[in-house]
Amino acid sequence: MAPEQMAEPPEAGPVPPPARPLDAIDQDILQMLQADGRASIRSVAERVHVSRANAYARINRLIEDGVIRGFGARVDHERAGQGTSAYITLKIVQNSWRTVREQLRVLPGASHIALVGGDFDVLLLVHTPDNRALRELVLTRLQAIPEVLSTRTLLVFEEEDLEPEG
Incomplete structure (x- = not known):
């Protein structure tokens, strides 16, 4: 192989766990948190019809699995001085x-x-x-x-x- 065709070595760092399949409840939780990342566990649980403990465990699993990468604000760049x-x-x-x-x-x-x-x-x-x-x-x-x-x-x-x- 020519040097310019050689791939770079893989990046170092933690290897995420294998992706687990998401069920309909997980999908609903993701949709809800994408619309409102500040939603309470109680409101998530009520909306997807599970207990608060179940909603909490599911959200934590989605975070641990790397499905949810973080929470943040959606910014209007023009109003924030980045026009x-x-x-x-x-x-x-x-x-x-x-x-x-x-x-x-x-x-x-x-x-x-x-x-x-x-x-x-x-x-x-x-x-x-x-x-x-x-x-x-x-x-x-x-x-x-x-x-x-x-x-x-x-x-x-x-x-x-x-x-x-x-």
Whole structure:
């Protein structure tokens, strides 16, 4: 195998348990928590028709299994002072995904990173205060990463998060 075709070694870290199948109650709990991550155990239990202890155990199992990765707030980026959003596509050096990902994770305003197939390798969603900050991010920060071969910026004119029905 040529060096450029060799895969990177697997990442170190804890190995998650094997995924367990989710039943209808688990699916209902997930839907409810996606709509309202602050829902009480009592309200979850009532909605899915199980005891509070059962709801608590199920939520803990979903967390332990890595199905639920965390809880957070859905932010209106414009109202939070991040009025410019863009998807940035990147072409990167072959087999440099892990290295590039670590550098993208710390970029100010980076919101979502995906390794994809197609005409480019990485799709990055960023939120910045304005076009000047976006330009600085792309021209100074992204294009300075040695493994980034090229970028293309797609400015977002309007966006809407699709929220689960609650």
